[in-house]
């Protein structure tokens with residue numbers, strides 16, 4: 001009897017001690033974002049039995065594109081198909097949860113033992129808690145409000161040669177954006193195009209020429225070497241004349257879009273495809289609200305290993321972080337890397353808790369043994385006394 005109650009007391013003491021240093025949360029990890037970075041983090045965590053919830057507001061950077069490229073094994077896969085297959089494969093892990101909802105806020109909280117955890121609130125007011133946060137919230141492209149441009153984004157007008165350059169190879173190319181970025185675009189594309197015009201839309205100003213010269217002192221000679229003409233007229237619209245969705249060669253992987261650039265002076269120029277240089281911004285305000293240090297417009301992960309941000313317990317992956325690499329392979333790599341580091345960070349915390357639990361239980365064991373032995377001695381003594389009566 002005494003031994004059974006001793007075990008019971010030990011068991012409850014152990015359970016209490018274990019719960020003391022690890023905050024009790026709905027999930028181990030909340031991943032915000034269902035693009036390739038968030039999906040990779042979710043997969044990585046679920047495979048080591050981490051209770052992980054991935055939230056997805058359904059706003060993907062590559063949503064407008066026809067197919068994605070330069071993602072080995074998935075060259076030419078439509079992004080929606082890629083994400084759907086990832087979700088299906090991840091759904092077999094019972095610790096993975098996918099919630100198609102937007103997170104409107106995340107608050108760091110502390111439990112009575114001052115251990116930090118997080119509470120995320122969705123737009124419909126439901127709250128979820130976790131020990132760690134991974135932000136895979138992505139970027140948005142700041143496309144100028146010029147008629148025709150946004151509609152054609154990702155469909156013949158693109159920013160990344162590796163994503164869409166090959167499908168438009170050898171076609172007449174235009175460069176859209178500011179003069180200082182023109183040489184960079186030429187260096188990235190001259191192996192795919194020989195007929196290039198840079199439409200600088202009034203940005204060929206003396207100040208911008210100086211800025212370009214500071215990077216490429218011989219910029220005019222470089223442009224001449226590749227036969228690149230600069231057209232500085234003000235653009236008023238970009239009209240689509242032909243859609244590469246309907247004019248494509250699936251055997252050679254070529255898409256034939258046609259556009260007309262219209263200028264303020266009434267003139268126009270026809271081009272098949274464009275590379276652009278427009279700025280990007282964080283899609284989500286969550287990094288800023290959590291107070292993560294920023295590197296220009298990116299979440300700074302450079303000084304902290306394993307995709308950690310300046311805020312303990314918060315990680316940033318994919319386009320939104322400061323790795324300076326915005327593509328699907330990087331999103332997958334960084335999501336996977338964060339998954340590993342988050343898991344091991346939590347395991348360390350659990351290890352520490354287990355050690356303090358052991359110390360705690362050894363002391364408890366000693367106390368309980370003393371007491372139990374004392375009880376038994378007392379009972380024996382009583383019996384001896386009774387026998388003597």
Ligand SMILES: Cc1cc2nc3c(=O)[nH]c(=O)nc-3n(C[C@H](O)[C@H](O)[C@H](O)COP(=O)(O)OP(=O)(O)OC[C@H]3O[C@@H](n4cnc5c(N)ncnc54)[C@H](O)[C@@H]3O)c2cc1C
Pocket residue numbers: 032033034035036037038055056057058059060061062063064065067068069070071101102103104136137138139141153154158160162163164283284286317318319320326327328329331
């Ligand atoms: C037109 C275009 C074509 C591209 N083509 C290619 C290509 O061919 N190959 C290639 O490698 N790369 C390509 N890219 C780049 C690629 O899209 C990105 O590098 C990649 O999507 C980054 O993944 P991510 O997970 O970081 O972000 P995203 O894929 O942008 O995903 C962000 C996720 O965060 C979610 N989210 C944001 N805020 C919240 C919130 N508050 N609550 C819940 N969810 C939230 C969004 O809904 C979304 O699920 C292309 C980009 C563009 C613009």
Ligand SMILES: *[C@@H]1O[C@H](CO)[C@@H](O)[C@H](O)[C@H]1NC(C)=O
Pocket residue numbers: 016017019020021111112113
């Ligand atoms: C706080 O820690 C103490 C001792 O480590 C433990 O007894 C207690 O249960 C913990 N409280 C919570 C809320 O975790």
Ligand SMILES: *[C@@H]1O[C@H](CO)[C@@H](O)[C@H](O)[C@H]1NC(C)=O
Pocket residue numbers: 112113114
């Ligand atoms: C938690 O932190 C607060 C403020 O720093 C302090 O007053 C309190 O004593 C701490 N509680 C525990 C259990 O450590």
Ligand SMILES: *[C@@H]1O[C@H](CO)[C@@H](O)[C@H](O)[C@H]1NC(C)=O
Pocket residue numbers: 099100101122124125126
């Ligand atoms: C909010 O949405 C989630 C699913 O995304 C659902 O489970 C929950 O019940 C909803 N809450 C309210 C208050 O509608």
Ligand SMILES: *[C@@H]1O[C@H](CO)[C@@H](O)[C@H](O)[C@H]1NC(C)=O
Pocket residue numbers: 144145146149176177201202234235
């Ligand atoms: C051209 O420049 C004007 C004036 O700065 C700007 O409003 C417009 O968005 C630019 N158009 C393009 C296509 O960059």
Ligand SMILES: *[C@@H]1O[C@H](CO)[C@@H](O)[C@H](O)[C@H]1NC(C)=O
Pocket residue numbers: 201202203204205206232
């Ligand atoms: C380009 O256009 C801008 C705005 O009209 C003008 O200030 C600049 O001088 C032009 N550049 C050249 C090289 O003509």
Ligand SMILES: *[C@@H]1O[C@H](CO)[C@@H](O)[C@H](O)[C@H]1NC(C)=O
Pocket residue numbers: 248250
């Ligand atoms: C080429 O492939 C695309 C995408 O798979 C498809 O929508 C289109 O119908 C195909 N075109 C032809 C002519 O086969």
